[in-house]
Amino acid sequence: METVKKICGGDIRTASRLIRDIEDKIPAAKSSIKKLFPHTGKSYIIGITGAPGAGKSTITDGLIAELRKKNKTIGVLAIDPTSPFSGGAILGDRIRMQRHAEDEAVFVRSLATRGSLGGLSQAVGEAIHVLEAMGKDIILIETVGIGQQEIDIINHAHSVIVVLVPGMGDEVQTMKAGLMEIADVFAINKADRAGAKQLHTELMAMLNTATPAEGYWRPPVVMIGNIYEALSFEGRIAELVQKIEEHYQYLLDSGRLAERINRKAAVEINDALKAAILEPVMNTLRESGELAAMTEKVKNRQADPHSLAEEVAQRFLK
Amino acid sequence: MPERKIRVMVAKPGLDGHDRGARVLARCFRDAGFEVIYTGCHQTPEQIVAAAIQEDVDLVGLSCLSGAHRKLFPRVVELLREKDAGDINVIGGGIIPEQDFAALYDAGIKAIFTPGAPLDSIVEWINTNIKPRA
Numbered sequence: 001m002e003t004v005k006k007i008c009g010g011d012i013r014t015a016s017r018l019i020r021d022i023e024d025k026i027p028a029a030k031s032s033i034k035k036l037f038p039h040t041g042k043s044y045i046i047g048i049t050g051a052p053g054a055g056k057s058t059i060t061d062g063l064i065a066e067l068r069k070k071n072k073t074i075g076v077l078a079i080d081p082t083s084p085f086s087g088g089a090i091l092g093d094r095i096r097m098q099r100h101a102e103d104e105a106v107f108v109r110s111l112a113t114r115g116s117l118g119g120l121s122q123a124v125g126e127a128i129h130v131l132e133a134m135g136k137d138i139i140l141i142e143t144v145g146i147g148q149q150e151i152d153i154i155n156h157a158h159s160v161i162v163v164l165v166p167g168m169g170d171e172v173q174t175m176k177a178g179l180m181e182i183a184d185v186f187a188i189n190k191a192d193r194a195g196a197k198q199l200h201t202e203l204m205a206m207l208n209t210a211t212p213a214e215g216y217w218r219p220p221v222v223m224i225g226n227i228y229e230a231l232s233f234e235g236r237i238a239e240l241v242q243k244i245e246e247h248y249q250y251l252l253d254s255g256r257l258a259e260r261i262n263r264k265a266a267v268e269i270n271d272a273l274k275a276a277i278l279e280p281v282m283n284t285l286r287e288s289g290e291l292a293a294m295t296e297k298v299k300n301r302q303a304d305p306h307s308l309a310e311e312v313a314q315r316f317l318k
Numbered sequence: 319m320p321e322r323k324i325r326v327m328v329a330k331p332g333l334d335g336h337d338r339g340a341r342v343l344a345r346c347f348r349d350a351g352f353e354v355i356y357t358g359c360h361q362t363p364e365q366i367v368a369a370a371i372q373e374d375v376d377l378v379g380l381s382c383l384s385g386a387h388r389k390l391f392p393r394v395v396e397l398l399r400e401k402d403a404g405d406i407n408v409i410g411g412g413i414i415p416e417q418d419f420a421a422l423y424d425a426g427i428k429a430i431f432t433p434g435a436p437l438d439s440i441v442e443w444i445n446t447n448i449k450p451r452a
């Protein structure tokens with residue numbers, strides 16, 4: 001099909017339009033997505049996550065520059081939150097990456113969460129496929145600024161960078177599971193600020209208490225210096241890239257890469273099942289007004305939600 | 319039927335570094351339910367057009383306070399057309415003297431809003447005139 005051929009040939013407009021169609025859930029996009037599938041699964045995917053304002057975009061921009069020096073082609077998906085009130089969104093991550101706008105080997109796409117709660121957009125999995133089919137060597141995914149729970153990024157990335165900053169209330173002892181557990185590499189950003197040393201010390205102490213099970217990967221910690229000192233910033237980003245490369249090597253040597261690829265495949269089929277089974281049912285119920293009627297019944301305590309759902313399931317799942 | 323969301327890029331070509339107006343506009347667009355890609359100050363027309371295509375926006379809103387609109391706005395339209403993206407609409411705002419309007423419209427700028435224009439009128443213009451592609 002034309003679309004697929006163009007995307008595999010690297011056509012930017014066709015790719016960005018298909019990503020839009022995926023976001024907007026245009027039914028016709030599905031046939032393109034299906035045909036793209038054989039061309040996917042080839043890129044190395046790096047997640048960049050951390051609290052709002054931690055410096056994720058700044059680091060992503062640094063990574064683009066560093067990886068371009070190594071002649072890698074790059075796709076970036078940068079996610080920002082949708083306003084629950086208006087449904088609109090300000091997608092501002094791109095500001096920090098605009099110096100690469102004219103580099104044809106770099107494709108940057110902003111995505112709004114559109115109600116997705118895991119720190120990503122529902123479209124992210126398939127947008128990754130589009131970038132892979134374009135032949136991007138490396139895909140960087142910047143999540144929304146997250147707390148502890150929005151960790152869907154582990155379902156998509158091979159390596160996850162967690163960006164921490166001093167003095168933002170995310171000191172190590174207050175950090176619970178979640179964010180800390182998904183880190184393959186830690187970056188302490190704004191190391192020019194007071195408290196960076198302290199954060200580093202605490203993080204090291206925390207990592208020291210981890211019981212190294214067999215084949216344990218100890219997440220390295222990179223201090224990202226002051227972005228206002230270009231040379232030192234670049235040096236630290238180069239170090240970060242090196243740590244990611246080491247992590248990749250570890251994934252290969254330990255067999256964990258297969259595990260991650262497996263996890264990703266499980267999520268992909270899970271999402272596709274939801275899209276194929278749950279969404280059409282929900283749409284039918286919504287359009288017929290039945291959903292509203294059922295909501296009313298539950299509200300008035302005339303029926304319990306489980307019985308209603310079972311009745312729907314019996315009707316649709318034959 | 320799924321409903322498309324309108325995607326708008328707000329960009330500041332040229333050298334002036336005052337982006338307060340552009341930021342206010344971006345927030346206003348968000349509150350109107352649009353997805354707004356904001357690219358910051360000091361953008362060249364080439365950067366703006368590359369970003370607009372990668373982001374698949376329906377509309378580019380250019381804001382310029384430095385007086386360079388006469389050259390920069392038409393250049394954006396021209397580059398979009400060159401890149402086979404002439405269907406992306408361009409509107410302009412900022413300090414633009416009335417005698418420049420005709421030339422800008424001729425160059426393909428779809429609407430011009432000067433600082434006096436209420437923000438709601440821009441949103442209304444978009445809702446009336448910008449139809450996301452089918």
Ligand SMILES: Nc1nc2c(ncn2[C@@H]2O[C@H](COP(=O)(O)OP(=O)(O)OP(=O)(O)O)[C@@H](O)[C@H]2O)c(=O)[nH]1
Pocket residue numbers: 051052053054055056057058059093096144145189190191192193224225226227228
């Ligand atoms: N002092 C200092 N400021 C920095 C550093 N890195 C980033 N910043 C600033 O921190 C602010 C946020 O940076 P971003 O890169 O946009 O942060 P982000 O995590 O992408 O933010 P969101 O996407 O909004 O969650 C910007 O104003 C940067 O200039 C640093 O090393 N030192």
Ligand SMILES: [Mg+2]
Pocket residue numbers: 056057058092093142
């Ligand atoms: Mg960001």
